[in-house]
Amino acid sequence: MRGHLPDENPGFVGRRTELERVSAALADHRLVTVTGVGGVGKTRLALRAAHGVARRFPDGAWWTDLSQLDGDRLLVALVADSVDLADHTPGTATTGLLRRLADDRLLLVLDSCEHLTEPCARLVTELLAAAPGLTVLTTSRRPLGVAGEHVVPLDPLPPAGGDALELLRRAAGQDFPAAGPAGEICVRLEGIPLALELAAAQIRLQGAEAVRDQLGTRLDAPPEARFDLLAHTERVWPSRHQTLRAAIGWSHELSTPLERLLWARLSVFRGPFDLSSALAVCTGGPLDRATLPAALDGLVRSSVVRPPDAGGRLRMLDTIREYGATWLDRTGESGTVADRHAAHFRGLARRAETEWHGARQLRWYRTVDAHHTDLRTALDRLLRTDPDAALDLIGSVAFAWSCRGRLREARDGLEQALVLSEARGRVRARALWALGVTLVLQGESDPAQEVSERCAREARHTEYAEYAEYTEHAGYAAHAEHTEHAPHEEAPRGGRDRPGELTLDAAALAGLLALTTGRPMSAYVVVGHVLDAARGGPADSAARLRCHLVRVFALTGLGRLAEARRGALRLRALCQELDEHWTRTALEYQLALTGLLEGDPQAAAGHARAMLEGTRGLGASLGVALGLDVLATALAAAGDGERAADVSGTGEAYWRATGQPRRGLPGLRALHEKYTDTARATLGEPAYEEIFVRALTGLPQDGLDRALEGPGTPA
Numbered sequence: 001m002r003g004h005l006p007d008e009n010p011g012f013v014g015r016r017t018e019l020e021r022v023s024a025a026l027a028d029h030r031l032v033t034v035t036g037v038g039g040v041g042k043t044r045l046a047l048r049a050a051h052g053v054a055r056r057f058p059d060g061a062w063w064t065d066l067s068q069l070d071g072d073r074l075l076v077a078l079v080a081d082s083v084d085l086a087d088h089t090p091g092t093a094t095t096g097l098l099r100r101l102a103d104d105r106l107l108l109v110l111d112s113c114e115h116l117t118e119p120c121a122r123l124v125t126e127l128l129a130a131a132p133g134l135t136v137l138t139t140s141r142r143p144l145g146v147a148g149e150h151v152v153p154l155d156p157l158p159p160a161g162g163d164a165l166e167l168l169r170r171a172a173g174q175d176f177p178a179a180g181p182a183g184e185i186c187v188r189l190e191g192i193p194l195a196l197e198l199a200a201a202q203i204r205l206q207g208a209e210a211v212r213d214q215l216g217t218r219l220d221a222p223p224e225a226r227f228d229l230l231a232h233t234e235r236v237w238p239s240r241h242q243t244l245r246a247a248i249g250w251s252h253e254l255s256t257p258l259e260r261l262l263w264a265r266l267s268v269f270r271g272p273f274d275l276s277s278a279l280a281v282c283t284g285g286p287l288d289r290a291t292l293p294a295a296l297d298g299l300v301r302s303s304v305v306r307p308p309d310a311g312g313r314l315r316m317l318d319t320i321r322e323y324g325a326t327w328l329d330r331t332g333e334s335g336t337v338a339d340r341h342a343a344h345f346r347g348l349a350r351r352a353e354t355e356w357h358g359a360r361q362l363r364w365y366r367t368v369d370a371h372h373t374d375l376r377t378a379l380d381r382l383l384r385t386d387p388d389a390a391l392d393l394i395g396s397v398a399f400a401w402s403c404r405g406r407l408r409e410a411r412d413g414l415e416q417a418l419v420l421s422e423a424r425g426r427v428r429a430r431a432l433w434a435l436g437v438t439l440v441l442q443g444e445s446d447p448a449q450e451v452s453e454r455c456a457r458e459a460r461h462t463e464y465a466e467y468a469e470y471t472e473h474a475g476y477a478a479h480a481e482h483t484e485h486a487p488h489e490e491a492p493r494g495g496r497d498r499p500g501e502l503t504l505d506a507a508a509l510a511g512l513l514a515l516t517t518g519r520p521m522s523a524y525v526v527v528g529h530v531l532d533a534a535r536g537g538p539a540d541s542a543a544r545l546r547c548h549l550v551r552v553f554a555l556t557g558l559g560r561l562a563e564a565r566r567g568a569l570r571l572r573a574l575c576q577e578l579d580e581h582w583t584r585t586a587l588e589y590q591l592a593l594t595g596l597l598e599g600d601p602q603a604a605a606g607h608a609r610a611m612l613e614g615t616r617g618l619g620a621s622l623g624v625a626l627g628l629d630v631l632a633t634a635l636a637a638a639g640d641g642e643r644a645a646d647v648s649g650t651g652e653a654y655w656r657a658t659g660q661p662r663r664g665l666p667g668l669r670a671l672h673e674k675y676t677d678t679a680r681a682t683l684g685e686p687a688y689e690e691i692f693v694r695a696l697t698g699l700p701q702d703g704l705d706r707a708l709e710g711p712g713t714p715a
Contacts, residue, residue, distance in 0.1 A: 002699055003060020003106065004082070005051055009044050011170050011197075014163030022049040022152050026107070026135060027056075029150035030128055033113075033138045036154035038319035039194030039244045042139040043111050045154060050109050050137060057135070058697070059106035067112040067318040068270045068373045070380065072119035077408050079123070083108065084621070084657050084700075093408050094123070098130040100656070105133035112318055113140040121146050157191035164191040171200030171303075174208075181212035188215045194319060195247035201303035202254060214250065248323050251302055258295040261287055263304055264331060267324035268341045271373030272313035280344040281337065311370065338381055345371065345378035346389055349396035356400075357542035359579035365618065368400045379413055387420035388427070395431035402438045403582065405621050405658070411438045425465070429458040429502045436509040441622065445517050452510050459502035466500075499530045504543035507531075511550035520557025527551045539574055545583050552590055556597070565594045585614030585623065592630045596671050601637035608634055609708055616704065624704065625654035629672055631707055636675035641683040642691060648676065649695025650703030657700070 022045065025032045034042045047063070054061035064082035069075060076093040085100045101108075108127070113120040121144040124136050128148075138144060143151045157164040162178070164186040169176055176182030185208065189195040202211045252260060265282040266273070278296060279289055287295065296314075299305040306315050316324070328334050348371060352364040368375065375397060382390035394413040401410040414435040418428070432455035439448035499507070507530040514523035527547040538548040548571055555564035568587050575584035588611035595604030608631035615623030628651030636644035680688045695703050 003054060003057070003062050004084070005054065005061055005063050005109075006047060008047055008051060011167065012044055012048055013167040013170065014157060014161075015041070015045055015048070018045055018152070018154060019049055019052065022046070022137070023053055025150045025152055026053050026137060029148065030134065031124060031136045031138070031144075031146055031149045032152060033140055033143050033149055034152050034154055035140055035143055037192075037244060038141065038322075039192050039317075040154050040156055041193040042154055044193070046109055046111060046137055046139045050107060053107065057105055057107045059104040059133075061107040061109065063109045063111065065111050066116055066120070069116060070270060070377060072116050073380075073412075074376065074409065075116060075119050075123060077406070077412075079108070079110070080408075081406070094126060096408075098126065101127060101131040101134055103133070104131065107135050107137060110136065110138040113138050113144065114142060117142065117144055120144055157186075157193065157196075159187045159189070159191040161191070164196060167193060168196050168200055168203075171197045172203040172208075174203065176208060181208040184212050185215060188212075189247055190243045192244050192247070194317065195244050197303050198247050198251045201301060202251070205301065214254075244319070248320060251304060252323070252327075255302060255304070256295065256298060258287055258291055259298045259302075259304075260327070261285075261331075262292060262295045263299060263320075263324045264328035265324075265333070265337050266299075266305070266316060267321045267328055268334075268337050269316070269321075269374055270377045271371070272309070272315045273374070274308075274312050274314070277344060277348075277371075277374075278314075280347075281341045284340075313370070339385070341374070342378040342381040342385075342389070342393075345375050346382070346393045346396075349375060349393045352400065353396040356582075357545065357578070357580065361579070362581050362617065365400055365403070365581075368397055369404060369619065372401075372406075376409065379417075383413075383416055383420060387417060388423040391417040391421040391423055391431050392427050395427055395434055398431070398434035399437060402434070402441055403618060403620050403623075405619070407438050407442055411435065411442070414438065424458070425462045426502060429455060429462055429506070432458055433502075433505045433509050437512065440509075440513050440516055443516075445513065448513050452506070452513055455509055456503070456506040459500075459506040462502055463500045499534050501541055501543045504530055504534060504541070504547050508543065508546040508550050511547070511554065515550065515553050515557065520554045523550055524554035524558060527554070538571060539578060545571070545575075545580070549583055549586055549590075552587070556590060556594055559597075561594050561598055565591065565598075568594065581614060581618065585611055585618065585620075588614060589623075589626060589630065592627075592634065593668055596630070596633060596637060596668075601634040604634035605631055605638065612704065612708055621654055621657050625651055625658060628654060628704075628707060630668060633668065633672045633675050636679040637671075639682070641679035641688065644676070644679045645683065645688045645691035646695045646703065647707045649692040650698075650700060650707060652692070652696050653698075653700045653703065 022032060022034065026049070034046050036042050050061045050063065062083045064079050066075070066078070069078060076097055080093065080097045080100070083097075083100060083106075085097060110120060110124070117140060120138065120140075124138070124144060125146055127134055128136065128146075143149055157167065160183070165176065165178060165183060168182055168186060182203075185199050185203075186196065189199060199211055199215070202214075252263070255263065262278075262282055265287070266278065268281060269277070275293065275296065279292055283289060283292055296305065300307055300314070304316065304320055306317070308314050325334075328337060348367070352368045355361060355364040375393070379390055379393055382393060390413075394410070394417050398410040398414050401407075414431055418431055418435070421428070432451055436448050436451040436455055439445075439451060507527050511523035511527040514520070514526065527550045531544070531547050531551065534544065536544060538545045548567070552564050552567045552571060555561075555567060568590050572584055572587045572591070575581075575587065588607045592604045592607035592611060595601065595607060608627050612624060612627040612631065615627055628647055632644050632648040632651055635641075635647060683691075
């Protein structure tokens, strides 16, 4: 089944009437909003309802968690990402999303809209107008206020009913009788699911009677004494429902002082976090590397922090995080902890860039992807407080974001940081290179040309300045060579006569742009010039490897196929030695193209499948689309028209997910058209079209699995 919905919470209890109401509303209305106070179970109900009705929508049900956003700047990008739109188009973000949804019949779920009500209302209005087959289900503490919106209010579970007690039983892992302390707890907490879960955690620690007695003392008190220790806005804590506030405050009071401090500091994380990130961001004062893990375990035991997932990542529910954030603000630490958070993720970004060239590339690529929400949060913070650091962060991760299909976010961050930051040198040259690559992938050749030239100038200026500084220091060292403390400094790789890493990457960018605009000779010349002048071989750095990759593609474009194949095989062997994934995947694409041009479709198909395995591992939808085109062409050239039609239909589905028409290197486009026409003629147009459309409208992942069935990679 198409679409993406998170797994359901196994603790879901009751709500039969509400589920029927939401399901019926989704059949009759194009916009349905589930409203209710925080902690009442809106997300769980929406998720259960979406799973229940997903089969009504041929193009699937898709989930977007908006709680990770701290503003509306990336709202459209997040929604696009949630519907698998790796948008590579250069137009506005909304335009690409509208194009993606225009002809589909799907359910889009927007969870936690309350802090973005107006932006969500504007976006939903646009989407519903442009996509007649679209249905939207939202959750919010108040309606969006859009014309035609159908609102389903959600109340707590009936406090004296069986569902509230069953939820408490499941959450506590104990079987309580209906009459007794557990039943009284349900009544006192008014059946609010989140409050019951917090109480269940305390039952596991203290027993039901103790919890009943504590709640009785607190909830019988006047509102101002019910742990109402903080002033909250109407948006966060509706005045008509104080019980959840009291329950969270009660959990807060039962926490140890260190747990309360950690709760406040953890609120700075917008996405899932691991122990190492918590240690980096939240230590200070009494919380240190020795005491923090125990405090974190305590918050997990009390259900303030959700248990770690399979990857060891933990998270806080939005309502509980908001409570902690307000306490953090009261302690006066909000800015300090936010700065530590930004510094930590800036460091993570720099480490990921450093590890790109080598055996840990894939691990760090996945780390950047796993921490995407908090990297984005850190970037937003630094753009406001330290633009030079923001330029450093985005320059470190933008290439990985672009490879993952997040071109809009990469471009937006790079362009903002380049405007706001006055930093020069390596940081700016690196950011310009990343922006140039992003623009090339978006098909923006004119802006890419201008950025490429700026990148080359910045690289030359930086390396010359570094060389001049080194020679000045070296002169001093020569005078001091007989002293005990003579300075020692390694010579920079670039300088007056030899290009360094920045110039190599600038040349790789210029070569990539030349290749994608049909100028292989220009690409060959520009990278050949710097490689001939530079020290070292392709294994020495990522920049050198990228230049050698461009040269191999340029040789292919020039028709020097045997030379290109030999160079590609040497580089592939080197990448296998280094355990480098990205370049190796690109080389498989080149070898597949070379096989087609040399008249060896079987070899081309093997290399295309190897490329597809690599791009699937990297989560690169554009790479998958390109690989499927090469494979479809190879299958058609080999006379396997049925499989060619199937792979081509799957490829079209992936191209639509990028928001772009089919494209690729000029030589491949011509071959694809030639052999596709042959396959259509052999099978007959109706038969070819039937297979093509079936693959196009099926599950893309299933189509990719079918495409990968075949002989292995040739040597």
